[in-house]
Amino acid sequence: MIEARGLVKRYGRVTAVDGLSFTAPPGSVTGFLGPNGAGKSTTMRMVLGLDAPTAGTVTVNGRPYTGHRRPLREVGALLDAEAVAGGRRAADHLTWLALSNGIPRTRVGEVLDQVGLASAARRRVGGFSLGMAQRLGIAAALLGDPPVLMFDEPVNGLDPDGVAWIRTLLRSLAGEGRTVFLSSHLMSEMALTADRLVVIGRGRLITETTVAGLLAGGGGDHVRVRAAEPDELAELLAARGATVGREPDGALRVTGATAGEIGDLARARGLGLLELAPQRKSLEERYMELTRGTADYRSAPSPEPAAS
Numbered sequence: 001m002i003e004a005r006g007l008v009k010r011y012g013r014v015t016a017v018d019g020l021s022f023t024a025p026p027g028s029v030t031g032f033l034g035p036n037g038a039g040k041s042t043t044m045r046m047v048l049g050l051d052a053p054t055a056g057t058v059t060v061n062g063r064p065y066t067g068h069r070r071p072l073r074e075v076g077a078l079l080d081a082e083a084v085a086g087g088r089r090a091a092d093h094l095t096w097l098a099l100s101n102g103i104p105r106t107r108v109g110e111v112l113d114q115v116g117l118a119s120a121a122r123r124r125v126g127g128f129s130l131g132m133a134q135r136l137g138i139a140a141a142l143l144g145d146p147p148v149l150m151f152d153e154p155v156n157g158l159d160p161d162g163v164a165w166i167r168t169l170l171r172s173l174a175g176e177g178r179t180v181f182l183s184s185h186l187m188s189e190m191a192l193t194a195d196r197l198v199v200i201g202r203g204r205l206i207t208e209t210t211v212a213g214l215l216a217g218g219g220g221d222h223v224r225v226r227a228a229e230p231d232e233l234a235e236l237l238a239a240r241g242a243t244v245g246r247e248p249d250g251a252l253r254v255t256g257a258t259a260g261e262i263g264d265l266a267r268a269r270g271l272g273l274l275e276l277a278p279q280r281k282s283l284e285e286r287y288m289e290l291t292r293g294t295a296d297y298r299s300a301p302s303p304e305p306a307a308s
Helices: 040-047 090-100 106-114 130-142 160-175 187-193 211-216 230-239 259-268 283-291
Strands: 002-011 014-024 028-033 055-060 075-078 148-152 179-183 196-201 204-210 222-227 243-246 252-255 273-279
Touching (some): 014 040, 028 160, 075 130, 160 179
Parallel strands (some): 075 148
Antiparallel strands (some): 222 252, 222 273, 243 252
């Protein structure tokens, strides 16, 4: 388990993390989200003892990371896949890590095989692609068979097969009862991988919730309906308290009634339906709503195309 309580980090006059509290429990994948500059990387560095908090505490399995005698047996982390000496061979890099934490040498071959790098064990890391470097970083995180795992943008550089593989791996690790703490900007992957979310902006907690809870919250969910007799159906729905609007193509936009309720009403009145589709905002849309106004860096609007 990872627990942060009142975590603060200042660099001179800049407050990177501001009173942040959250929990990443065992048995689940916790997604860590926020705009660029929100304080995610700083927070992860404090979890690993690479930066000291200005105030507050953060613990791994009940104690600070630096308090663990064999830290790789407690938490495995991938923050920067390319932070490895380029002249070192993959197997030698992992062997050095293993020996420093009392981990058997046999684990080196096991994790290289697990991440698909067994054939590259004797290759020098400097010749690795970004995707291969990511896999080596994941192997290093798994080396001590730790109960807690942290990954910062683990799908960077991976091809579609690799993305599917890391998704399955993270879910399986959580299924074994481990704590998995994951930072990513890919909302589509987070929606498929995470159980829980910690969303921050400008160093402060915005929300800590489940993925399902975030998707169910907010506004904008509705049911899209195309009917053979749209006016009659609209009147019936309005009479039952639903709000009915019109889409540009003539379909009904209904809030205040479920798809099942609409279908039952239409069937009872003998009204034909051509389309009945619940519309729910995506995780990306919910995330954008939550973090609006907290991003320090925003792109300028795209220019309108020139008239031909």
